[in-house]
Amino acid sequence: DAKTTQPNSMESNEEEPVHLPCNHSTISGTDYIHWYRQLPSQGPEYVIHGLTSNVNNRMASLAIAEDRKSSTLILHRATLRDAAVYYCILFRRIQGAQKLVFGQGTRLTINP
Amino acid sequence: GAVVSQHPSRVICKSGTSVKIECRSLDFQATTMFWYRQFPKQSLMLMATSNEGSKATYEQGVEKDKFLINHASLTLSTLTVTSAHPEDSSFYICSARLAVTNTGELFFGEGSRLTVL
Numbered sequence: 001d002a003k004t005t006q007p008n009s010m011e012s013n014e015e016e017p018v019h020l021p022c023n024h025s026t027i028s029g030t031d032y033i034h035w036y037r038q039l040p041s042q043g044p045e046y047v048i049h050g051l052t053s054n055v056n057n058r059m060a061s062l063a064i065a066e067d068r069k070s071s072t073l074i075l076h077r078a079t080l081r082d083a084a085v086y087y088c089i090l091f092r093r094i095q096g097a098q099k100l101v102f103g104q105g106t107r108l109t110i111n112p
Numbered sequence: 113g114a115v116v117s118q119h120p121s122r123v124i125c126k127s128g129t130s131v132k133i134e135c136r137s138l139d140f141q142a143t144t145m146f147w148y149r150q151f152p153k154q155s156l157m158l159m160a161t162s163n164e165g166s167k168a169t170y171e172q173g174v175e176k177d178k179f180l181i182n183h184a185s186l187t188l189s190t191l192t193v194t195s196a197h198p199e200d201s202s203f204y205i206c207s208a209r210l211a212v213t214n215t216g217e218l219f220f221g222e223g224s225r226l227t228v229l
Contacts, residue, residue: 032216043118043205043220044156051215087155091216098209099146100218102156 004088009107020073022088032091037084083110114140118221132192133224135206141186142208150203162189196228
């Protein structure tokens with residue numbers, strides 16, 4: 001499984017932007033970059049995904065480096081409800097192995 | 113977004129009994145469902161991939177006779193923990209993929225917390 005590297009934890013303040021980095025230097029050309037987040041005692045929640053171009057949705061933005069070896073999840077204006085563990089995962093579209101394998105993720109703390 | 117529901121959300125059982133957890137996709141058809149297990153303060157560990165109408169594919173180190181998975185329809189997969197022991201106590205989470213997508217996004221259930229006494 002393609003590996004991603006994320007900081008164990010990050011801290012930010014409410015109403016400020018948050019940039020969550022992810023390194024994936026072994027990414028292959030057809031790997032999608034996925035982000036999920038997990039609030040305490042809940043199942044993970046899909047946040048965003050992308051392949052090559054930057055992506056925006058109502059939850060966040062995903063900035064993908066030109067060489068695709070890293071990406072950044074951007075929360076434009078953090079709220080206390082954004083406190084969660086954020087997982088960056090590579091989805092490899094190989095026949096018979098289309099699964100998502102979670103790494104350790106980044107625990108994001110939001111200060112009021 | 114698509115909704116996945118798990119039941120029960122919490123279950124407590126005695127050692128040696130079997131427990132069944134259901135995972136339903138409520139508003140879409142899911143040809144593939146995944147079962148994860150999560151211990152406290154740890155990440156999710158993929159246990160098995162469940163395909164509708166066929167046998168589940170288990171990850172290395174996961175006992176298929178211990179964790180029975182059935183995916184009899186496009187909207188329901190079940191995980192049965194057989195002869196449960198205290199070390200099986202964990203948070204079990206299912207997820208499903210929309211049948212029409214191949215870009216990978218998964219929709220997760222709320223999780224089921226199993227406590228074996």
